Amino acid sequence: MALLDLLLVVGIIAGVYSLLAIGMNMHWGDTGLLNFAHAAFFAVGAYTSAILTTPTPEAGLLAERVVGFDLPVAVGIVAGTVLAAVLGFVIATTSVRLEGDYLAMVTLSSAELVRLVIHNEAWLTTGAQTLKNIPRPMESTVATLPVSYDVFYFLLVWGLVGVCYLLFERMSNGPFGRVLHAIRENDDVALALGKDVTQFKLKSFAIGAGVAGLAGTLWAHYVYAISPVMFLPSITFLIWAAVIIGGAGSYAGAIVGAVVIVLLRQVTRFIPGSVPFSDQMSYLRLMLVGVVLVAVLYYRPEGLLGNAERLQAGTSEGD
Amino acid sequence: MTLLSVDGLRKTFGGIVAVEDVSFDVERQDIVGVIGPNGAGKSTTFRLLTGFHTPDAGTVEFDGEDVTDLSPDARARKGMIRTFQIAQELTGMSVMQNMLLAAQGHPGERAVTSALGIGGTSAFEADQRDQAEELLQLLELWELRDEYAGNLSGGQRKLLELGRSLMADPDLLLLDEPMAGINPDLTDRLLERILELRDERDMTFLFVEHDIDAVMRVADTVVGMHNGAVLSMGTPEEVQSDDRMLEAYLGGEV
Numbered sequence: 001m002a003l004l005d006l007l008l009v010v011g012i013i014a015g016v017y018s019l020l021a022i023g024m025n026m027h028w029g030d031t032g033l034l035n036f037a038h039a040a041f042f043a044v045g046a047y048t049s050a051i052l053t054t055p056t057p058e059a060g061l062l063a064e065r066v067v068g069f070d071l072p073v074a075v076g077i078v079a080g081t082v083l084a085a086v087l088g089f090v091i092a093t094t095s096v097r098l099e100g101d102y103l104a105m106v107t108l109s110s111a112e113l114v115r116l117v118i119h120n121e122a123w124l125t126t127g128a129q130t131l132k133n134i135p136r137p138m139e140s141t142v143a144t145l146p147v148s149y150d151v152f153y154f155l156l157v158w159g160l161v162g163v164c165y166l167l168f169e170r171m172s173n174g175p176f177g178r179v180l181h182a183i184r185e186n187d188d189v190a191l192a193l194g195k196d197v198t199q200f201k202l203k204s205f206a207i208g209a210g211v212a213g214l215a216g217t218l219w220a221h222y223v224y225a226i227s228p229v230m231f232l233p234s235i236t237f238l239i240w241a242a243v244i245i246g247g248a249g250s251y252a253g254a255i256v257g258a259v260v261i262v263l264l265r266q267v268t269r270f271i272p273g274s275v276p277f278s279d280q281m282s283y284l285r286l287m288l289v290g291v292v293l294v295a296v297l298y299y300r301p302e303g304l305l306g307n308a309e310r311l312q313a314g315t316s317e318g319d
Numbered sequence: 320m321t322l323l324s325v326d327g328l329r330k331t332f333g334g335i336v337a338v339e340d341v342s343f344d345v346e347r348q349d350i351v352g353v354i355g356p357n358g359a360g361k362s363t364t365f366r367l368l369t370g371f372h373t374p375d376a377g378t379v380e381f382d383g384e385d386v387t388d389l390s391p392d393a394r395a396r397k398g399m400i401r402t403f404q405i406a407q408e409l410t411g412m413s414v415m416q417n418m419l420l421a422a423q424g425h426p427g428e429r430a431v432t433s434a435l436g437i438g439g440t441s442a443f444e445a446d447q448r449d450q451a452e453e454l455l456q457l458l459e460l461w462e463l464r465d466e467y468a469g470n471l472s473g474g475q476r477k478l479l480e481l482g483r484s485l486m487a488d489p490d491l492l493l494l495d496e497p498m499a500g501i502n503p504d505l506t507d508r509l510l511e512r513i514l515e516l517r518d519e520r521d522m523t524f525l526f527v528e529h530d531i532d533a534v535m536r537v538a539d540t541v542v543g544m545h546n547g548a549v550l551s552m553g554t555p556e557e558v559q560s561d562d563r564m565l566e567a568y569l570g571g572e573v
Contacts, residue, residue, distance in 0.1 A: 167434045175425045175440065176433030178412075182420050185409040192369070192403070193421045193487060194395030195428075203430055313467030314411035 008150040012222060014262040015157035019215035020235075021242045021254035022164050023208035028240075029249040030172050031204040032184030034104040037091055038239050040111035041084040041209040043231035045216025047118055047125055048083045049076030050134045050226055057126075064122040065131070073137040077217040084213020085206045087114070092205035096198060111233060119228045132225045157218055161255065164211055168251050171207075180204055185314070234286075238265070241289050245296045247306025256304055264288055322347045322491055322523050323399075328367050328377035337363040339547045341377070345491070345540075348517050351525045352534035354558075355544035356568050361527045362404065364544070365495055368525070369401040370394045381491070396423065398490035402497060404527075406476035410469030414460055417468050417479055418451035419444070421486035447486070454482045457512065473500050481509065485516070494526035498533045506530075510537045535559065543567070 020042060027035040053076040056068035095106035118125045125131060142152045171177050179200050182190040190197050220226050238261055246257025268285045302308040323345035330338040338360045345351050355361050366372040368379055370391035378387045386394050395401075400421075409417050425447070427433050427440030455461040458478040463471065468479060477500055484492055498506050510533060516522045528534045534541060534555065541558040543551035545567035551558045558564055 170436065171430055171434045174433030174436070175419070175422075175427035175444065176430050178416055178420050179428055181412055181416070182409050185411055186407055188371070188391075188403070189407045189409060190420075191371075191391040192395060192401050192407075193483070194392050194400070194423060195420075196392050207430055310411045310467060313469030 005148070005150065008148075008154050010262060010266045011154050012150065012157050013266065014259045015154070015161050016215045016219050016222075017239065017242060017258035017262050018161045018255040019157075019164060019218070020212050020239045021246065021258040022161075022168055022251055023211040023215070024239050024243045025246075025248065025251055025254040026168060026172075026180075026204055026208035026211075028243060029251075029254070030177055030180040030184065031201060033096070033201060033205060034100050034107070035205070035208070036104050036108035036233070036236050037088075037111035037114075037209075038212050039231045039233055039235040040091075040114035041088055041212035042216040042219070042235060043114060043118060043228070044087050045080035045084045045213030046220035046226050046231070047080075047131070047216075048213070049073070049080035049217035050131050050220045051124065052076040052079055053135050053221075054131070054133055064129070065126045066123045073135055073221055076221070077137075077214065080217035080220075081210050081214040084216065085210030087213075088209020089202055089206040091209075092202050096201045096205060108233065108236075111236065115228055115231055118231070125228075128228060130225045130227045134220050134224050134226065136221055136224070153222055157222075160214065160218070164214075165251055165255065168211075172251065238289065241293050243303075245293060245303055247303025249307060249310070250303070250305045253303050253305030260292070260304075261289060264292060320347045321345070322349075322382060323368070323525070324378075324380040325364075325368065326378050326380070328364065328379070329375045330363055330367055330372055331375055337547055338367065338374075341544075341547075341549055343542050343549060343552060345523060345525055347523055348521060349523055349539050350513065350517065350537050351523075351540045351542060352538035352555075353525065353527045353542045353544060354529075354531060354534055354564075355550070358546075359544040359567070360547035361544055362495070363547070365401070365493065365527050369399065369493055395487070395489075399493060400484045400487045400489035400491070401493040402480045402484050402495055404495040404499070406473070406480045408468035408471065408476045408479060410467060412468060413465050414455070414468055414471070414479060415448070415451060415464040417483050418455065418486050419447050421483045422447045423487050451482075451486060454485055458482045474502065474505075477501055478505070478509075488520065489522065491523045491525065494524065494528075496528055496530075497526055498528060498530045506533060513537060 020038060024035065024038055027033045051067060052069045052071045053073050054068045055070040057065050091107060091110045095103050098106060119128055136149065139149065142149050179190060179195050182195065183197055183200055187197050242257035242261040243254050245260055246253030265285065268288060296303060302311045321344045326342050328338055328341040341364055353361050353364065363372065367374050370389055374387065378385055380386065381397060381399055386397065426438045426443055432438040432440050452461065455464055460475060460479060460482065468476065471479060481497060513524055514537060517524065538555055541553065541555050542549055543558045543561065543564045550567060551561040551564050
């Protein structure tokens with residue numbers, strides 16, 4: 001049973017990462033926006049929901065936080081999603097008119113800014129310390145059922161992944177996605193055909209950020225306790241790797257990529273400490289992601305589920 | 320009735336005056352050809368009209384409204400649709416998707432209606448597909464409807480671009496060298512089609528063109544440019560017989 005329990009945990013993490021990858025795929029895969037702020041949307045979702053659903057801590061030596069609302073978890077999840085979308089909208093408003101590389105720089109620094117605010121505003125977030133005792137949704141109800149809480153949470157997370165997958169697929173394949181794809185291919189054409197490019201980019205950014213916020217809320221309510229070090233830029237880079245490995249532009253690919261990344265990260269955790277170079281193992285584990293990424297780009301540039309034909313057509317010059 | 324009124328347009332890049340005091344009117348259902356040798360300022364004028372450049376001075380009025388400060392997309396929504404000199408296909412999208420993108424006022428272009436398929440999205444989409452089919456048949460691209468636009472030949476891309484701009488059902492269609500790279504047979508049919516569209520859909524055309532023959536055949540009015548200014552304007556015959564235009568093309572001083 002121990003193995004099954006472990007798989008459930010890995011599965012839940014993979015579900016959370018899948019949601020992050022779905023959001024990133026809307027930004028990069030559909031719209032061609034270089035977003036390096038994903039960790040911030042993840043963090044804002046997690047902290048918003050945590051602060052709203054925990055009571056105000058009692059005064060004590062370490063309890064710096066003076067705010068807490070003790071609201072139902074459902075409220076926290078919705079608020080975390082919405083606030084992350086708002087943050088996405090705000091960051092995009094300042095930067096979305098920038099071209100590729102500059103957008104990447106502004107989003108990356110915005111994300112660090114958000115993390116530092118969380119780190120420093122201890123009255124709100126407990127600062128560098130851990131924000132603890134985040135409630136799990138329906139914990140007492142699930143306790144009366146013959147299944148473990150992880151089974152319930154696994155189904156909850158993957159249920160939401162399924163719903164988001166369907167909605168994002170439909171957006172991507174519908175007229176809305178068509179405009180996003182046009183922007184990805186060529187801004188000027190979209191403008192010439194009367195599409196308000198900036199508005200569409202803002203929407204894309206906000207929606208993708210929102211689903212990353214949802215992932216953050218689900219993460220916070222699963223792990224009980226969160227701290228700023230969980231939201232380093234490396235999360236953003238892992239999600240980038242997931243989207244590229246899975247195949248940019250494909251939502252199924254984003255999910256597969258996220259699962260691959262989580263498996264790579266979690267399975268290698270159990271390499272015994274007695275192997276050579278075990279001291280360096282944590283870095284080697286991160287390097288493994290890079291190796292897989294390079295291998296995919298070399299042997300399958302469109303990604304595991306990406307569209308090779310489109311990539312081919314996109315680079316041809318005509319005659 | 321005047322549809323487009325251009326008054327005193329001026330544009331400089333650094334120390335170079337690209338366009339100087341360009342003024343002309345386009346009447347409704349007119350076909351206006353803008354000609355001139357390389358460097359005459361045709362393309363800059365075109366970009367000023369379509370909002371891709373902002374003029375240093377002068378105004379552009381469309382349908383009685385000052386659009387000088389409007390962005391390209393806002394002008395397009397008012398019914399001024401442009402094409403590009405080098406066909407700008409969305410190479411990673413299918414021919415059909417390229418066509419459907421041009422639909423104006425599509426209810427499904429909102430995230431929610433697209434995700435949930437509500438608000439008349441599918442009915443509108445079906446109607447647009449019918450229109451796209453008709454145009455693609457005409458342009459002999461129907462068989463290629465599911466092909467990525469990036470796989471089309473240069474001439475086919477040009478045709479697709481024309482078809483896509485017609486999908487937007489513009490009042491004024493601004494064409495940047497539409498005939499370049501298209502075989503003469505097809506050029507003839509396109510010119511015929513332009514004449515038909517003018518009557519059927521009450522369309523007005525302005526095109527910048529190197530193919531003087533094509534301009535002379537269909538244009539009602541020709542605007543001849545040289546060194547960033549309008550040198551000669553009138554019927555094709557008048558402009559053609561204007562010695563200054565000949566001089567301009569031959570590189571003489573005027």
